[in-house]
Amino acid sequence: xxxxxxxxxxxxxxxxxxxxxxxxxxxxxxxxxxxxxxxxxxxxxxxxxxxxxxxxxxxxxxxxxxxxxxxxxxxxxxxxxxxxxxxxxxxxxxxxxxxxxxxxxxxxxxxxxxxxxxxxxxxxxxxxxxxxxxxxxxxxxxxxxxxxxxxxxxxxxxxxxxxxxxxxxxxxxxxxxxxxxxxxxxxxxxxxxxxxxxxxxxxxxxxxxxxxxxxxxxxxxxxxxxxxxxxxxxxxxxxxxxxxxxxxxxxxxxxxxxxxxxxxxxxxxxxxxxxxxxxxxxxxxxxxxxxxxxxxxxxxxxx
Ligand SMILES: [Zn+2]
Numbered sequence: 001x002x003x004x005x006x007x008x009x010x011x012x013x014x015x016x017x018x019x020x021x022x023x024x025x026x027x028x029x030x031x032x033x034x035x036x037x038x039x040x041x042x043x044x045x046x047x048x049x050x051x052x053x054x055x056x057x058x059x060x061x062x063x064x065x066x067x068x069x070x071x072x073x074x075x076x077x078x079x080x081x082x083x084x085x086x087x088x089x090x091x092x093x094x095x096x097x098x099x100x101x102x103x104x105x106x107x108x109x110x111x112x113x114x115x116x117x118x119x120x121x122x123x124x125x126x127x128x129x130x131x132x133x134x135x136x137x138x139x140x141x142x143x144x145x146x147x148x149x150x151x152x153x154x155x156x157x158x159x160x161x162x163x164x165x166x167x168x169x170x171x172x173x174x175x176x177x178x179x180x181x182x183x184x185x186x187x188x189x190x191x192x193x194x195x196x197x198x199x200x201x202x203x204x205x206x207x208x209x210x211x212x213x214x215x216x217x218x219x220x221x222x223x224x225x226x227x228x229x230x231x232x233x234x235x236x237x238x239x240x241x242x243x244x245x246x247x248x249x250x251x252x253x254x255x256x257x258x259x260x261x262x263x264x265x266x267x268x269x270x271x272x273x274x275x276x277x278x279x280x281x282x283x284x285x286x287x288x289x290x291x292x293x294x295x296x297x298x299x300x301x302x303x
Contacts, residue, residue, distance in 0.1 A: 048166050050146070051125065051126065051127050051146065051166055052127065052166070054126070054127050054144045054145075054146065055127055055129075055144075055164070058070070058194075059129065060129075060130075061129060061130055061131075061132075061163035061164065062130075062132070063130070064130065064134045064137070064140070064142070064152075065192075065195040066129075066195070067194040067195030067196075068195065070194050070195065072193070072194050072196055074219065074220055074221040074224070075218045075219055075220045075221070075240070075243075075246040075247075075250070076193060076218070076219050077216060077217070077218050077219075077243070077246075078147055078148070078149060078193065078198075078203065078216075078217050078218075078219060079147050079215065079216055080147060080212045080214075080215045080216075080217075081147075081215070082212065082215075083211060083212055083215060084209070084210045084211055084212060085123040085124060085169070085204055085210055085212055086121060086122070086123050086124070086169040086170040086210070087121075087123070087210050088112065088120055088121055088122075088123055088153065088187060088189060089112060089114055089118055089119070089120060089121075089176070089187065090118075090119060090121075091118075092208065093112050093113075093206050093207075093208075094112065094113040095110050095111065095112060095113075095201075095206050095234075096111045096112070096113050096186060097110065097111035097231045097232075098110055098199075098201065098229065098230070098231045098232065098233060098234055098235075099197070099199040099200060099201065099226060099229055099231070100199075100226050100227075100228075100229030100230045100231040100232075100235070100275070101226055101227055101229065101230055101231060101275060101276075101277060102230075102231035102232075106226035106227065107226060107231045108190055108197035108226055109152065109154070109188045109189050109190035109191070109197065109200065110188075110189055110200050110201065110206070111186045111187070111188055111189075112186060112187040112189060112206070113186050114176040114185060114186055114187050115176070115185060116157050116175070116176060116177045116178060116185045117157065117175050117176065117177075118175065118176040119172055119175060119176075120141075120153050120156060120172070120173050120174050120175065120176050120187055121169075121170050121171055121172055121173060122143050122151070122167045122168070122169055122170065122171050122173055123151055123169060123204075124143070124145045124146075124149075124151070124169050125145065125146065125167065125168050125169050126143040126144050126145040126146070126151075126166075126167050127143065127144050127164065127165070127166055127167065128141060128142070128143055128161045128162065128163050128164060128165040128166075128167055128173070129142045129143065129144045129150065129163065130142035130163060131159050131161055131162050131163050131165075131173075131174075132163075133179075133180075134154070134180070135180070136180050136181045137152070137154035137155065137180045137181075137188065138154060138155045138156065138177070138178070138179025138180020138181070138182060139154075139155070139156040139157065139158070139159060139174065139177070139179045139180070140152060140153065140154045140155075140156065140180075141153045141156065141159065141161060141173045141174050142192075143167055143173070148193060148194065149191060149192065149193055150191075150192040150193075151189065151190070151191055151192075152188075152189065152190035152191075152192060153173055153174065153187060153188075153189060154180065154187070154188040154189075154190065155176070155177055155178055155179050155180055155182040155185070155186060155187065155188050156173075156174040156175060156176060156177050156179060157174075157175050157176060157177025157178070157179060157185075158174055158175040158177070159173075159174045160172045160173055160174045160175070161173050161174065191203060191204075193219065193224075196224050197224060197226070198219055198223050198224050199223045199224070199226075199229055199235065201234050201235070201237070202217075202219070202223045202235075202237060202239075203217060203219075213237070213239045214239050214241040216241055216242075217239060217240065217241055218240040218241070218242070218243065218245065218246035219240075220240065220246060220249055220250060227275065227277040227278070228275050228277060228278050229275060230269070230275050233270075235273070236273045253300070253301040254282075254298055254299070254300055254301075255272075255298075255299040255300075255301070256296050256297070256298060256299070257272065257296070257297045257298075257299050258294060258295070258296055258297075259291050259292060259293055259294060259295040259296075259297060260293065261293055263291065263293075264291075265279060265280075265287060265291060268297065268299075272299050274299055274300075274301065278300060279297060279299065281300075282298045282299070282300040283297050283298055
């Protein structure tokens with residue numbers, strides 16, 4: 001122990017008085033050292049020091065959402081450095097459930113099929129903000145990224161990281177499973193911006209290309225409201241990559257639909273790519289309200 005203490009003191013002295021002598025630092029073997037991984041990297045890379053800036057505000061390694069009292073004004077712009085992300089699993093991604101309304105509840109992420117024990121990796125560089133059990137989500141890892149997004153990897157069977165670890169894209173976070181409230185093993189992937197979940201498919205293409213929809217993307221309120229989407233299908237996309245487009249999209253487009261024989265709310269909803277909830281909202285009806293032939297329904301598009 002005495003040896004370690006003197007070694008730490010030696011290292012600190014080099015940093016304090018050594019006037020930037022990185023070669024001296026490199027001679028030290030950190031492998032058996034009682035520093036956490038984060039501290040070691042911080043001293044050797046400015047890039048990682050930048051990542052650690054992410055831990056300065058609303059950094060809570062015990063809460064799923066540390067932004068509870070933060071108010072966000074939409075639309076918000078999200079920026080990416082790259083045009084692709086690293087896929088969270090190493091094989092073909094099969095989305096078994098989308099972001100949206102599901103069995104009368106909000107499903108705030110997408111479900112990607114996997115087998116228990118499959119590796120789950122981070123889709124971007126970042127810092128692990130949370131690696132803990134979260135009610136419903138089971139064993140969960142949350143990574144915060146430089147652009148302000150947090151990615152949530154839920155229903156894991158095992159962790160491979162701990163809070164405050166610096167993570168590179170593609171780095172192992174844990175192993176897939178079915179912990180928490182899961183029907184079978186899968187990855188529940190959530191994309192949060194300051195505690196608000198964004199429809200992941202608006203930001204990312206989950207096909208083999210692993211594309212980010214735009215390096216500058218504007219997220220309007222519609223993309224953070226599960227009630228306006230259905231977990232059964234991908235919502236039709238119009239990517240807003242300029243502020244002008246984002247503002248223009250806020251002006252709602254209205255269409256009148258006349259109810260025909262045999263129509264149901266769910267039929268009208270799927271034919272027109274609009275959720276039942278949004279049809280109900282714009283017509284001041286409930287989903288149980290009967291609709292009549294010849295009735296005019298207002299379909300309101302805001303995407
Ligand atoms: Zn899910």
